[in-house]
Amino acid sequence: MKVQNFINGEFKPAISGRLIENRNPSNGQMYGSLPDSDKSDVEEAFLAAEAAFPAWSNTPSEERFKILNAIAEGIDSLREELALAESIDQGKPLWLAKSEMIRASQNFRFFATAAMQFSSESHASENTSINYTLRSPIGVVGCISPWNLPLYLFTWKVAPALAAGNCVVAKPSEFTPVTASMLANICIAAKLPSGVLNIVQGLGSSAGEAIVSHPKIKAISFTGGTDTGKNIASIAAPMFKKISLELGGKNPTIIFADSDLEKAIKTTVKSSFMNQGEICLCGSRVFVERPVYERVKQSLLEAVNAMKVGDPLHENTQVGAIVSKQHFDKVLAHIALAKKEGATVLCGGESVEPEGFALGWYIKPTILEGLPPNCRTNKEEIFGPVISIAPFDTEDEVLAMANNTEYGLAATLWTENLSRAHKMAQQLETGIVWINCWLLRDLRTPFGGVKSSGLGREGGWEAMRFFTEAKNVCVAL
Ligand code: NAD
Numbered sequence: 342m343k344v345q346n347f348i349n350g351e352f353k354p355a356i357s358g359r360l361i362e363n364r365n366p367s368n369g370q371m372y373g374s375l376p377d378s379d380k381s382d383v384e385e386a387f388l389a390a391e392a393a394f395p396a397w398s399n400t401p402s403e404e405r406f407k408i409l410n411a412i413a414e415g416i417d418s419l420r421e422e423l424a425l426a427e428s429i430d431q432g433k434p435l436w437l438a439k440s441e442m443i444r445a446s447q448n449f450r451f452f453a454t455a456a457m458q459f460s461s462e463s464h465a466s467e468n469t470s471i472n473y474t475l476r477s478p479i480g481v482v483g484c485i486s487p488w489n490l491p492l493y494l495f496t497w498k499v500a501p502a503l504a505a506g507n508c509v510v511a512k513p514s515e516f517t518p519v520t521a522s523m524l525a526n527i528c529i530a531a532k533l534p535s536g537v538l539n540i541v542q543g544l545g546s547s548a549g550e551a552i553v554s555h556p557k558i559k560a561i562s563f564t565g566g567t568d569t570g571k572n573i574a575s576i577a578a579p580m581f582k583k584i585s586l587e588l589g590g591k592n593p594t595i596i597f598a599d600s601d602l603e604k605a606i607k608t609t610v611k612s613s614f615m616n617q618g619e620i621c622l623c624g625s626r627v628f629v630e631r632p633v634y635e636r637v638k639q640s641l642l643e644a645v646n647a648m649k650v651g652d653p654l655h656e657n658t659q660v661g662a663i664v665s666k667q668h669f670d671k672v673l674a675h676i677a678l679a680k681k682e683g684a685t686v687l688c689g690g691e692s693v694e695p696e697g698f699a700l701g702w703y704i705k706p707t708i709l710e711g712l713p714p715n716c717r718t719n720k721e722e723i724f725g726p727v728i729s730i731a732p733f734d735t736e737d738e739v740l741a742m743a744n745n746t747e748y749g750l751a752a753t754l755w756t757e758n759l760s761r762a763h764k765m766a767q768q769l770e771t772g773i774v775w776i777n778c779w780l781l782r783d784l785r786t787p788f789g790g791v792k793s794s795g796l797g798r799e800g801g802w803e804a805m806r807f808f809t810e811a812k813n814v815c816v817a818l
Contacts, residue, residue, distance in 0.1 A: 342373035342426075344518045346382055346542055347525035349389035350535025356381045361515055361543065366432030366662035367653050369700035375518040378543035383510060383551035386539035387558060390481040390508035393536030398478045398506040402456045408533050409453035409504060415527035416446035416496075423492060423520050428653045430519045431491060432662030432702070433616050435654050441493045445520075448496040451784045452804070456504035459805050470817050476809040478506030479583065482560040483552040485545075485573075486521075488514035488664050489619040489724075495521050498562045499538060501804035509538050510558060512549055514565075516665050518542045545569060553577055560808065563587070564621075567722070567748075567793045574796070585797040585807050587621070587789055589722040590750030592771070593743035594624030594779075595733075598633045600755035601777070606640045612753060612779040614648065614706045617660055618726040619668075622751045622773070622780055626719060627730045628739050634732040638687070638710075641730070645706045646688050651695035660726060662701045669702035672725030676707060679718040679729075684709040689726070720746050736761065744770045750790035753779050772798070 344363070345352040354360075355376035363373040376382070397405075416423065423445070424438035431438070461474040484498035495513050502509045513521035521540050528538055541548050545565075553561055553576050560583035563573050567588040577584045594612060596605050612624045629637045653661035663669040669692070676690055689707030706726040712718050719729055733739040743752060751773040756762050766774040772790040775781065782788075785801035797807060 342519060344373060344375040344522045344542055346376050346378055346386070347522065347538070347540040348382070348386045349539065350529065352525070355379070355543065356385070363430070363516075363518060364665070365429055366664050367429070367701045368698055369666065369702065372429070373519070375515065375542040378541045378548040380547070380551040382541050382543070383548060383555060386510045386541050387481055387555055389536035389539050390510055391557070393534055394478075394480055394508045397508055397534060397537045400506070402459075405456045405504060405506070406453045408531055409449050409456065409500060411531035412524075412527055412533065413446040413449035413453060415531050416442060416449065416524070419523065419527065420446075423523055425654075426519045426523060427491060427517070428661070430517045431488060432653055432664050434658045434661045436656065437616060437661075441490055445492040445496045447784065448493070448500045452500035452504040455501065455801070455805055459505070459802070468818060470815050472813055472815045475812040475814060476806070477812070479559050479808060479810055480507065481558050482507045482509055482562065482808060483555070483558045484509055484511040485549050485552060485561065485563045485565065486511070486513055487565045488516040489616060489621070491517035492520040492524065494564050495524070497799065498564070501799075502562065502808045503533075503538065505805050505808035507560075507808055508536060510541060510552055510555075511538065512541050512543065512552060515542070515544050550576070554580075556580065559583065561585070562799075562807065570795065583807065585789075585799060586795045587799060588750075588793060588795040589724070589748055590621045590623075590790065590794050591626065591720065591722050591746045591748040592622060592624045592751045592753070593769075594627045594753045595739055595743060595755065595765070596627070596629045596633070596637055597756035597758065597761070598630040599757045601757065602633060602637065602640075604777070605755035606637060606644065608753075608779050609641065610644045610648075613728045614645070614660055614726050617663055617704070618706075618728075619664065619724055620780075624753050624779070625723060625728050626743070627728055628733050628742060629730065631732040631734050638730060641708060642688055645708060648706050650693055650703050650705055652698060660703075660706055662698075662703050663725060664702075666702055668725070669704065672704055672723060672727065675718065675721070675723045675725070676727060679709050679712065679716075679727075682712055682716040682718055684718065684729070685711045687730070714742050714745055722748065736765065740765065740768050747793040748790065749792035750794035751775065
């Protein structure tokens with residue numbers, strides 16, 4: 342499959358003509374290519390977006406609603422094809438890709454209605470004045486997304502940017518370019534005017550950095566690794582760009598003895614290994630209260646040993662392929678490091694070659710035990726099917742262990758003790774706390790992390806505020 346850029350409503354190659362190869366993680370084979378875009382392609386995309394901005398930003402919100410809603414419907418009607426493309430491109434099980442396509446259309450539907458309902462505040466100042474806030478679209482904005490949930494996260498950024506009246510230069514990951522390109526066709530069918538959404542494919546170091554450093558692209562919404570986020574912040578800050586950074590995580594899962602253990606264990610298997618552990622919200626450090634530690638450990642081991650690793654397109658597959666050779670090597674290097682740091686490998690700990698897929702990049706779901714809290718394995722993001730498990734005795738002890746990382750994205754807490762749950766939710770240094778659930782999302786809630794997990798929040802009005810400039814108008818009475 343030959344993916345192209347989508348600029349000013351047209352599909353085109355990179356101006357340089359250079360290509361990047363695209364490999365299928367399930368078998369390691371090259372199966373397509375994408376443009377190796379650079380500064381000149383980003384400039385062309387920017388000019389198209391800039392030209393489209395006056396008309397799009399003045400399009401009545403009801404009209405924007407209709408177009409964004411039509412894109413949502415277009416995603417729904419192409420759900421099977423998109424899911425298949427995503428599974429082949431990314432390595433995730435097909436059933437999971439299908440559920441992510443539901444979320445991709447929800448993103449557009451949700452922000453289509455936000456376009457209709459967004460309103461500004463007014464502040465009456467006791468007999469002296471009345472203030473109101475004008476919110477205008479920013480202009481041309483940049484959206485850069487990662488490979489783990491390709492269309493789900495691409496649409497999570499692009500939809501609010503468009504709903505708020507901006508024009509967009511967007512870049513999906515070079516490892517998963519296909520579904521963003523299919524979305525371009527859906528946008529054409531939905532009559533999104535040319536130039537409103539431009540998709541530039543290519544590497545982060547060239548196309549991505551050209552978006553970030555473009556002097557007239559005024560806001561950057563980025564999801565990806567913490568080091569990339571640091572680099573983006575260092576370029577964008579002196580240019581006074583608005584930035585929203587959704588970065589890495591090293592999320593704790595805390596299981597108290599009083600929890601509904603059956604549910605906690607079942608969900609922990611998912612929260613640890615769904616999408617091969619390649620979800621920023623996956624729990625990678627599991628802390629279990631000592632009285633139930635052995636029981637939880639044995640049940641987890643039983644469930645994880647039974648997980649089927651293999652062909653992403655097979656309906657029984659639970660763990661698919663790792664997205665790239667580069668990432669596969671990184672995850673295996675982390676497992677080797679964990680062993681050096683004293684880990685006992687309770688299960689997994691190695692790559693696997695499913696029958697018929699010997700050249701694919703597969704890693705067995707891995708549970709590590711016996712690691713000291715301060716070792717690198719317990720502090721650094723691995724972003725693969727690897728978790729560590731450890732017992733704890735008190736709330737204070739587990740809080741200290743949970744917070745003992747530079748990351749602060751999400752935490753999952755299992756307990757039936759209401760006051761403990763609320764107390765701990767306050768003290769966990771994360772942007773999201775799930776109590777007795779995982780990945781239960783309401784798109785109105787603020788989404789994002791603290792510490793090195795990011796800057797700013799996405800979701801609901803947070804996203805609409807990010808993608809607009811506020812102006813205070815003060816009228817003396
Ligand atoms: P990455 O940082 O390597 O790449 C993300 C995107 O940024 C890609 O499109 C890439 O091409 C681009 N990019 C890379 N270097 C760039 C640069 N210098 N300038 C501009 N753009 C650049 O991340 P990844 O490996 O694709 O994704 C995995 C990471 O994403 C993990 O750390 C994961 O935790 C994080 N993530 C976070 C969230 C969240 O919501 N917090 C969600 C998903 C993934």
